[in-house]
Amino acid sequence: MDHVEIARELVRNRFPEARAAFLAGSVLTHRRTPASDLDIVVLLTGPPAPFRESLVHENWPVELFVQTEVDWRRFAERETAASSSPLLAMCAEGMLLTDADGLGAVLQAEARARLAAGPPPASAAELEDRRYFLTDALDDLHGCADPLERAYLVAELLQQASELALLAGGHWLGGGKWLSRRLAVADPGLHSRLAAGAAAAMSPATGAAGQFRDAVKEVLDAVGGPCWAGYTRRGD
The missing domain is CATH 3.30.460.10 (Beta Polymerase, domain 2)
Incomplete structure (x- = not known):
């Protein structure tokens, strides 16, 4: 059967x-x-x-x-x-x-x-929040010398960058393998650059994170660039 x-x-x-x-x-x-x-x-x-x-x-x-x-x-x-x-x-x-x-x-x-x-459009505030958190995590990766911490940062950045790219493009999100599959359909080139870059960035080799940082910056640049200095939120 x-x-x-x-x-x-x-x-x-x-x-x-x-x-x-x-x-x-x-x-x-x-x-x-x-x-x-x-x-x-x-x-x-x-x-x-x-x-x-x-x-x-x-x-x-x-x-x-x-x-x-x-x-x-x-x-x-x-x-x-x-x-x-x-x-x-x-x-x-x-x-x-x-x-x-x-x-x-x-x-x-x-x-x-x-x-x-498709999903409801992401608000300007949500996109700005996500730009801020992605910028902050990317800065952490740039200064990270601990290979174990780097693994966690890369994993966080891969998820955040993929979700931001999907939301900004009006596409559905997904979890785990479905996040990968959603981005692969929405933007195959970006999906390949982020995934391959993340795999390389897990390596302790000097400069291995450069390809991944470039791919994450690509996502940020597409939605207005990095967001950190001047970012503010009122309330809870």
Whole structure:
């Protein structure tokens, strides 16, 4: 039995009353590996939804995201406000396993439209805040002589620079591998320069961080340049 049938069987046996269910994630793509899990979104009419559960079924790791339609919309709105919506992505790009009353098709069409529309524009204040924190971390890297500290600084800078580039360009954010994949689609060249530069910057070799600093500066220059002297915020 393949992964799709295993996912469908799990939903059928555990959630016979499901209104809809989606199978999503790398398991549906060429990126599937022996460690890939089955990400399954299940729509119910009420309790025990909402809940999230991790389990192993037929030797497959499974992540269940069980919701009602109301929960789905609440989660989608909350994630959209944060410019990162794995729920919309799972339903837009996933496979419908079951659709008892048409809800699955409706939510998939809505998820695709909302995902294509992009996240809400980042405010000028948010972009300036991110420029400030990225500038500050880049200054720390420039003066860092400890190779262990440098590893942490490079990791922080890679995430911050990638997120700033995505937000400034009106693209969705992501976490971990999905941050890499979002930037690779939005700007393949920048993604390559940041990732390759970060790998080089982890090296203790003299000057190895130069390539990475240049890539981070590229991100800063695209949104107004470094921001530090004169930066101020009122309130909390």
